[in-house]
Amino acid sequence: MVGGEGPESYNQNSSYQSKTSLMHLKTSTAKGTGQNPAENIEFQVLFNDFTTNDFNTLFQSLPAGRRYYSAGVPGSFFESVLPKESFHIGVINYAFHFTSKIPKGITDRDSPSWNRDMHCTGFNKAVKKAYLDQYSADAKILLDARADELVPGGLMLLFGSCLRDGVKMSETSKGIVLYAVGASLNDLAQQGVIEQDKVDSFSTPLYFAEENELKQIIEENGRFTIEAFEDIIHAKGEFTLDPKVLAVSCRASFGTFLSQHFGEQVFTKVFDLIEAKLRQELPRRMPNPECST
Ligand SMILES: C[S@@+](CC[C@H](N)C(=O)[O-])C[C@H]1O[C@@H](n2cnc3c(N)ncnc32)[C@H](O)[C@@H]1O
Numbered sequence: 001m002v003g004g005e006g007p008e009s010y011n012q013n014s015s016y017q018s019k020t021s022l023m024h025l026k027t028s029t030a031k032g033t034g035q036n037p038a039e040n041i042e043f044q045v046l047f048n049d050f051t052t053n054d055f056n057t058l059f060q061s062l063p064a065g066r067r068y069y070s071a072g073v074p075g076s077f078f079e080s081v082l083p084k085e086s087f088h089i090g091v092i093n094y095a096f097h098f099t100s101k102i103p104k105g106i107t108d109r110d111s112p113s114w115n116r117d118m119h120c121t122g123f124n125k126a127v128k129k130a131y132l133d134q135y136s137a138d139a140k141i142l143l144d145a146r147a148d149e150l151v152p153g154g155l156m157l158l159f160g161s162c163l164r165d166g167v168k169m170s171e172t173s174k175g176i177v178l179y180a181v182g183a184s185l186n187d188l189a190q191q192g193v194i195e196q197d198k199v200d201s202f203s204t205p206l207y208f209a210e211e212n213e214l215k216q217i218i219e220e221n222g223r224f225t226i227e228a229f230e231d232i233i234h235a236k237g238e239f240t241l242d243p244k245v246l247a248v249s250c251r252a253s254f255g256t257f258l259s260q261h262f263g264e265q266v267f268t269k270v271f272d273l274i275e276a277k278l279r280q281e282l283p284r285r286m287p288n289p290e291c292s293t
Contacts, residue, residue, distance in 0.1 A: 002255045009057070046073045048074070088154050094160045099134045099207055113130040114127075117178075118178060143224060163209065183281075194266055198261070202261050243275050243279045247275040
């Protein structure tokens with residue numbers, strides 16, 4: 001994610017992600033007794049992300065007068081990041097769709113699972129299988145790690161997006177945004193700004209699972225029971241379809257992937273094209289609804 005507080009930072013462009021968890025917490029409070037049994041309890045909130053994350057901006061954005069202690073926990077969530085049985089409630093917000101690496105074969109032209117697109121569109125069966133295999137293996141490692149770190153009887157909340165069964169990523173608004181990034185990269189290759197090979201070898205370590213896939217992974221792992229699996233009614237409606245807003249939030253979320261692979265200059269050029277691509281594509285493709293869980 002793009003750090004700092006600037007207009008293209010993740011911090012300024014993640015209200016969609018933050019609203020998801022807020023909506024769920026409000027719903028939970030509304031269903032509760034109205035009493036606050038936790039007044040005398042002291043809370044410590046631990047924030048995990050890669051060591052490269054902009055923890056400074058995160059800590060600076062915490063509300064003044066908050067009634068909890070806080071600390072950063074740097075490291076990949078596919079590994080152990082806390083001592084065994086050391087926390088009570090875990091929250092993963094908009095990060096359960098990351099894989100630990102690009103699945104095998106995806107960037108290899110000679111492999112049956114070579115992917116011309118930069119993400120798993122859902123149309124190529126071999127590509128979908130490669131992503132799902134990687135995702136399933138990673139998700140199970142993550143669940144094992146959290147199960148070890150949680151106190152017995154602890155609770156995990158997973159917020160984010162998944163696909164309704166049978167819906168392909170390319171049929172969703174997020175898929176159209178990823179398509180627009182890929183199409184902009186291809187335009188730059190045709191203009192000779194970047195090499196086509198460089199574009200063809202660019203992939204993202206993301207997989208938005210279908211509902212049944214998610215449930216199966218959690219059940220097969222067996223370390224957690226699913227107590228609730230719910231759609232969240234998003235305060236902002238579903239993903240906004242304003243091309244300008246989408247282009248900026250896409251830059252905040254995918255900027256790091258792109259600048260790492262193509263360099264800073266190309267990254268800026270790509271994002272100059274995306275808004276126009278989205279203006280063309282969005283009216284032509286009606287997205288299927290995604291669901292937040
Ligand atoms: C879309 S952002 C969500 C950030 C935040 N949870 C929120 O709700 O706004 C996804 C975050 O997951 C982090 N992430 C991805 N893979 C990770 C991993 N293996 N370990 C720790 N953090 C990871 C990314 O660095 C990024 O900050």
